[in-house]
Amino acid sequence: MPGPSALTFNGIRVIGAAGMLEFNLLFFAVAIPATVFAGISKGGFGSGVAFASSSILALILTPTQALALMLPLLMLIDVATLRPYWRRWSWPDARVLILGGVPGVVLGIWLFQVTNDDVLRLLIGAISLAFVAWQMMKPPKALHRLPASAGVLAGIVAGFTSFVSHAGGPPAAVYLLSQRLTKTQFQATTVLLFWIINIAKFIPYAWLGLFTMQTTLANLMLAPFALLGAWLGVKAHHMVSERLFFGVTYVLLSATGGKLIWDALN
Numbered sequence: 001m002p003g004p005s006a007l008t009f010n011g012i013r014v015i016g017a018a019g020m021l022e023f024n025l026l027f028f029a030v031a032i033p034a035t036v037f038a039g040i041s042k043g044g045f046g047s048g049v050a051f052a053s054s055s056i057l058a059l060i061l062t063p064t065q066a067l068a069l070m071l072p073l074l075m076l077i078d079v080a081t082l083r084p085y086w087r088r089w090s091w092p093d094a095r096v097l098i099l100g101g102v103p104g105v106v107l108g109i110w111l112f113q114v115t116n117d118d119v120l121r122l123l124i125g126a127i128s129l130a131f132v133a134w135q136m137m138k139p140p141k142a143l144h145r146l147p148a149s150a151g152v153l154a155g156i157v158a159g160f161t162s163f164v165s166h167a168g169g170p171p172a173a174v175y176l177l178s179q180r181l182t183k184t185q186f187q188a189t190t191v192l193l194f195w196i197i198n199i200a201k202f203i204p205y206a207w208l209g210l211f212t213m214q215t216t217l218a219n220l221m222l223a224p225f226a227l228l229g230a231w232l233g234v235k236a237h238h239m240v241s242e243r244l245f246f247g248v249t250y251v252l253l254s255a256t257g258g259k260l261i262w263d264a265l266n
Contacts, residue, residue, distance in 0.1 A: 021065065021215070023217075023218070030057065030059070031222055034057055035070075035225040035229060037056075038052075038053040038073065038226065038229060039080075039225070039227065039228065039231070039232065040229045040230075040233040040236060041053075041229075041233065042077045042078070042194070042229075042233060043077065043229065043233020043236075044232075044235070051128075051167035051168075052128070053070055053166075054067055054070050054124065054166045054167075055124055055165075055256040055257060055260060057070065058124055058256075059256060059259060059260070062117050063117050063120035063121055064120065064210055065210075065215065067164075067210065068210035068215045069215045069219065069222075070166055071198065071202065071205055072202075072211075072216075072219045074194070075195075075199070077229065077230045078195040080226075080231070081230050081233070082191060084234050087188075088184055088188040089185060089188035089189040089191070090176075090179065090188075090189050093151065093176060093179050094189050096148045096151035096152050097151055097152075097155035097172055097175065097189075098155060098193060100153060100158070101155040101156070101159035101162070101193065101200070102197075102200055103159065104155060104158060104162070104163070105163050105200045105201055106159075107163075108159065108162070108163025108164045108201075109163065109204045111163075113208075119264070120165075121260045121261070121263055122260070122261055122264035124257075124260055125256075125257040125259070125264065127165050128167075129254065129258065131170050145178050145179060146174075146178040146179070150178075151175045154171045154174055155172070155175075158197070159197055162194065162201065163204070168197060172194075176189060
């Protein structure tokens with residue numbers, strides 16, 4: 001995959017000509033809220049919309065930089081949220097999703113080797129809009145219980161979309177919603193699932209050369225905000241209306257998804 005060139009956002013340079021991140025006001029104005037949002041989503045609302053953070057970052061960074069920047073932060077959030085939900089998950093459901101998730105990650109590795117940043121922008125934007133459309137049309141929670149084979153298939157899709165856009169939540173949610181889990185079981189199962197999938201993604205990301213000294217430095221600076229978001233998410237799980245949280249998120253995803261598709265095509 002070719003390296004990134006200079007990138008500006010409304011005339012402000014965020015990526016230098018050599019592909020180096022520039023830690024200016026615009027970077028932190030976007031990266032800090034995106035990181036806190038990821039923590040809140042993964043910590044309290046099933047992680048299904050945490051990938052909005054990657055979509056937001058991809059507005060000012062290349063998609064590969066946005067994905068590489070977010071993965072260690074997502075892994076940190078995973079560790080922070082494991083304890084509150086420890087063993088409150090549905091292991092049979094998590095197991096079938098994990099069985100599919102690993103092959104899905106392998107498919108993601110293949111795509112990264114044959115694609116470029118504009119294709120990734122288009123893919124992330126399309127996934128963002130498709131997620132919003134799915135939410136508008138998804139069936140009620142009383143849908144028929146899906147078999148384990150469907151869970152493996154959902155896991156494959158979750159692993160693939162998680163690798164290329166950190167957006168594995170929707171396909172996993174389709175399966176988990178059919179299992180009639182409690183709100184806390186659903187949350188705990190997704191925490192466990194994506195903790196394992198994110199670990200599986202880390203070595204391939206490093207092998208593909210996505211991590212740099214710049215993304216590592218950014219991770220160190222943003223880590224406190226990831227932990228803050230995770231703590232807020234665990235608290236919000238019991239206090240904040242899911243309808244309000246997801247409503248704001250869908251508007252955000254629609255705007256960022258449309259912008260990424262526009263940038264990819266133009």
